[in-house]
Amino acid sequence: MTAGWPEIWEITGRSLRVAGAATLLAALAGLPLGVWLGARPRPGGLAAQVILYAGMGLPPVVVGLVLYLLFSRSGPLGWLGLLFTPTAMVLAEAVLALPMIAGFTLAAVQARAAGVRRLVRGLGGTERQVLATLLWESRRPIVAALAAGFGAAVSEVGAATIVGGDIRHHTRVLTTAVVLETRKGDLERALALGAVLLGVTLLVTAFLVVWGERR
Amino acid sequence: MPRTLALMAVFGLALAAAPLRLATTTSVNDSGLLDAILPGFTRETGVEVQVIAVGTGQALAIAGRGDADAVLVHAPDLEARFLRAGKGKGHACLAYNNFVIAGPAADPAGVAAAESALDAMRRIYRAGATFVSRGDNSGTYHRERALWKACGLEPRGRAWYLESGSGMGATLALAAEKQAYTLTDLGTYLFMRDKVDLADLFNRPEPLLLNQYGYMVVNPERLPGVNYKAAYRLRAYLLRDDVQRAIGAYMKARFGQSLFNPLFGRCKVEVVP
Numbered sequence: 483m484t485a486g487w488p489e490i491w492e493i494t495g496r497s498l499r500v501a502g503a504a505t506l507l508a509a510l511a512g513l514p515l516g517v518w519l520g521a522r523p524r525p526g527g528l529a530a531q532v533i534l535y536a537g538m539g540l541p542p543v544v545v546g547l548v549l550y551l552l553f554s555r556s557g558p559l560g561w562l563g564l565l566f567t568p569t570a571m572v573l574a575e576a577v578l579a580l581p582m583i584a585g586f587t588l589a590a591v592q593a594r595a596a597g598v599r600r601l602v603r604g605l606g607g608t609e610r611q612v613l614a615t616l617l618w619e620s621r622r623p624i625v626a627a628l629a630a631g632f633g634a635a636v637s638e639v640g641a642a643t644i645v646g647g648d649i650r651h652h653t654r655v656l657t658t659a660v661v662l663e664t665r666k667g668d669l670e671r672a673l674a675l676g677a678v679l680l681g682v683t684l685l686v687t688a689f690l691v692v693w694g695e696r697r
Numbered sequence: 698m699p700r701t702l703a704l705m706a707v708f709g710l711a712l713a714a715a716p717l718r719l720a721t722t723t724s725v726n727d728s729g730l731l732d733a734i735l736p737g738f739t740r741e742t743g744v745e746v747q748v749i750a751v752g753t754g755q756a757l758a759i760a761g762r763g764d765a766d767a768v769l770v771h772a773p774d775l776e777a778r779f780l781r782a783g784k785g786k787g788h789a790c791l792a793y794n795n796f797v798i799a800g801p802a803a804d805p806a807g808v809a810a811a812e813s814a815l816d817a818m819r820r821i822y823r824a825g826a827t828f829v830s831r832g833d834n835s836g837t838y839h840r841e842r843a844l845w846k847a848c849g850l851e852p853r854g855r856a857w858y859l860e861s862g863s864g865m866g867a868t869l870a871l872a873a874e875k876q877a878y879t880l881t882d883l884g885t886y887l888f889m890r891d892k893v894d895l896a897d898l899f900n901r902p903e904p905l906l907l908n909q910y911g912y913m914v915v916n917p918e919r920l921p922g923v924n925y926k927a928a929y930r931l932r933a934y935l936l937r938d939d940v941q942r943a944i945g946a947y948m949k950a951r952f953g954q955s956l957f958n959p960l961f962g963r964c965k966v967e968v969v970p
Contacts, residue, residue, distance in 0.1 A: 555763035555922050565764050566718065566749065647749040650732075662750075665864040666727045667892045 516587025537581030546641030625694030754834025832860025
């Protein structure tokens, strides 16, 4: 199905880069946030937990619309020139992946916090070592969190269309290409793109799981 | 090797010049027309054209915020309004075709026997035959509304009147599934003809069904930061005789008729601010 259509690999590569960068960005913020919130009760921690869990259901099109208005040349951040660029798509998808990663990390850490703290403190460890041990002991659910975050980012279409614009050779990713080919009535191509999207998600998830299980 | 160097030179030029963002309607993009004529512009000028294909309403909204440098749309009323608001300038008519009323081959409303487009719409209304409207702010939707209005009829709220809220290709597919009538531009219909079970029941070039594509440059005085120099260069390129002829020839062999008839800048319907 993909023979004679080299552009599909260009699109796939962009999907991977954009969703990968978004997941990385969301993990850099979400993992510390989840561990910090989950390690012990914090002031406002419950409210933060509610916001993170609710954020897992953030409607992508609304996130896209808000970022569109921010990044538009007529908007407050218009001078950055980010609208209709892959960077804008990375930011939108990071916003969507962040609650997944922070939320799942929080839940995993919370469940282990009391036991790990007792053990580490009992052995004379510091609070910092408690957090590090919590992070290590939660690595399997954190892999699930990263997979969920990547899945949310790579499969997202609403925000990617609004802030990316589906520009050929520039911001076209697998999901927006599926929409385009469906609109054109080329359902075979749309289906081929869908199959590649599923394959990409499967491969990345497999990589994450194996990485989490090693040692 | 020389070819690689040439490619690199073109690519280098493309990187050197600021890209041009063209907000346009899905019908000119999805038909492949822009992919056929824009690379020539990039080769000549080194300006990469980034195409954002949405409905006419959204294209004008994007350009109206300064997020595109030029628009290519097909709704003369909305184009005039855009010019009046001072957001656009340098309007030029590029091409035209016509809108088509498509529907089930069985034609329960008798559209094929209609004397005019308005008669066809009245027949659909009287028969209460299922009709799929785009229901968005696209150029095609605007034309459909204008046709109903000219008939003095309001189909909204009727059980047989469906609003798809999606692009023309998806709307044709929906109409085919429901064996319903719909208004479509000729280009998208010809492209989808083999894939959807719909007949072009009313396909006559009458003024009310004229589908005219207009190009506008976004006004840099009103919306600073837009790439108006490149937008004007593209305007000149699109209006050039050889490019206009290429537009007229696009897919003509495949369909036996022009998808887009060149206008050489001479509007069939005047777009006056």
